[in-house]
Amino acid sequence: MRKEKWQVFIIGGLCFLTAASICVQYRSAQSYITKSDVSVQSMSENKLRDNVLKEQENNKKLSNELQSKLDELENLRKTTASNSEEAQALETQLTELNRLLGYTDVKGKGLVITLQDADASTNGYTNDNLVHDLDLVDIVNELFNAGAEAVSINDQRITTSTAINCNGNVVRINNEKVSVPFVIKAIGSPEGLYGTMTRPGGYLSLMENGKIKIKVEKKEELTVSKFNGTHQYKYMEIAE
Amino acid sequence: MIYLTIIICSILGILLGMNLPTISYSYSGYLAIAIIAALDSVFGGITSVLKKNFDIKIFVSGFFGNAILAMLLTYLGEKLNVDIYLAAVIVFVGRMFTNLSIIRRFYIEKWSKKFEEKKKKMS
Numbered sequence: 001m002r003k004e005k006w007q008v009f010i011i012g013g014l015c016f017l018t019a020a021s022i023c024v025q026y027r028s029a030q031s032y033i034t035k036s037d038v039s040v041q042s043m044s045e046n047k048l049r050d051n052v053l054k055e056q057e058n059n060k061k062l063s064n065e066l067q068s069k070l071d072e073l074e075n076l077r078k079t080t081a082s083n084s085e086e087a088q089a090l091e092t093q094l095t096e097l098n099r100l101l102g103y104t105d106v107k108g109k110g111l112v113i114t115l116q117d118a119d120a121s122t123n124g125y126t127n128d129n130l131v132h133d134l135d136l137v138d139i140v141n142e143l144f145n146a147g148a149e150a151v152s153i154n155d156q157r158i159t160t161s162t163a164i165n166c167n168g169n170v171v172r173i174n175n176e177k178v179s180v181p182f183v184i185k186a187i188g189s190p191e192g193l194y195g196t197m198t199r200p201g202g203y204l205s206l207m208e209n210g211k212i213k214i215k216v217e218k219k220e221e222l223t224v225s226k227f228n229g230t231h232q233y234k235y236m237e238i239a240e
Numbered sequence: 241m242i243y244l245t246i247i248i249c250s251i252l253g254i255l256l257g258m259n260l261p262t263i264s265y266s267y268s269g270y271l272a273i274a275i276i277a278a279l280d281s282v283f284g285g286i287t288s289v290l291k292k293n294f295d296i297k298i299f300v301s302g303f304f305g306n307a308i309l310a311m312l313l314t315y316l317g318e319k320l321n322v323d324i325y326l327a328a329v330i331v332f333v334g335r336m337f338t339n340l341s342i343i344r345r346f347y348i349e350k351w352s353k354k355f356e357e358k359k360k361k362m363s
Contacts, residue, residue: 006296007296008242008245009245010296010299010300011242011245011246011285011296011299012245012246012248012249013249014278014281014282014299014300014303015245015246015249015250015253015282016249016250016252016253016256017253017278018250018253018275018278018279018282019249019250019251019252019253019254019257020253020254020256020257020260021257021271021274021275021278022253022254022257022275023253023254023256023257023258023260024257024260024262024263024271025263025268025271025272025275026257027257027258027262028262028263028265028268028271029268031262
């Protein structure tokens with residue numbers, strides 16, 4: 001009898017321990033769900049990811065449709081233009097204007113500049129070893145100054161209404177986010193552009209001081225893609 | 241007597257657990273596997289009581305030994321990037337079901353015997 005009482009206390013103690021640990025574990029698990037939202041967060045994240053993929057698919061489909069419609073328009077224009085001389089003249093004018101506005105892919109000789117952020121140094125990223133929006137603005141300015149005829153950054157065409165903005169850790173060009181590595185394509189005289197861009201004291205040489213990885217290549221043929229948006233205006237009218 | 245002790249101690253344990261601080265996420269896996277091992281030991285203990293070969297030394301050593309082994313396996317699995325704790329869960333839960341079925345059988349047989357005896361007395 002005496003021995004049995006002793007056993008009962010041990011069993012009771014173990015039950016006490018088990019119940020306490022179950023309770024602690026339950027409360028901990030609850031707190032993860034409500035406080036840090038481990039499982040809930042991953043669930044909503046998955047949902048968001050799904051939505052993004054769906055939208056991207058949709059976007060692709062729509063842009064394909066747009067492309068086929070544009071081709072159709074081009075064909076129609078050509079067939080109507082072939083009828084009369086006046087229409088043909090208008091058609092050539094139209095293509096010329098579209099080319100100037102950046103609505104068509106253009107190709108030719110030119111220069112390709114690739115910019116990549118510097119490797120993380122021991123003291124972390126500093127301002128000097130990242131490629132910023134203003135760097136891109138300066139490079140584009142220098143390219144146009146050196147006689148570039150068409151410039152694109154990561155296939156975003158620089159047009160008359162293009163803005164280059166900082167958008168956190170990416171850069172916004174034509175309202176599209178682009179990020180490193182930046183591939184800047186410019187059509188123009190390769191030698192002239194190369195000389196201007198790589199001259200000592202030029203902007204690229206200044207950037208090289210910040211350990212930014214820069215590659216400048218002359219190209220005999222390169223394609224600068226067209227501007228995907230539209231030029232919109234509300235206020236301007238033609239002055240008489 | 242023994243069931244009363246178990247119930248009272250469990251309630252006390254729950255009361256204590258309510259007031260203890262919660263543990264961090266990285267350690268909760270260990271506590272969870274230890275709880276499974278402990279529950280397995282409890283069911284094993286009840287079964288051995290019914291079979292009348294209950295030994296407190298085996299019970300206590302199994303309670304702590306299984307829990308510690310399960311936690312060590314979980315730790316090893318984390319280091320080796322294998323979910324070894326799943327194996328522990330399967331073994332423990334499987335044993336819990338076996339023990340539960342033994343307990344169930346025991347009580348059902350006991351009750352049905354009582355029922356039949358009553359029937360005999362009535363007739």
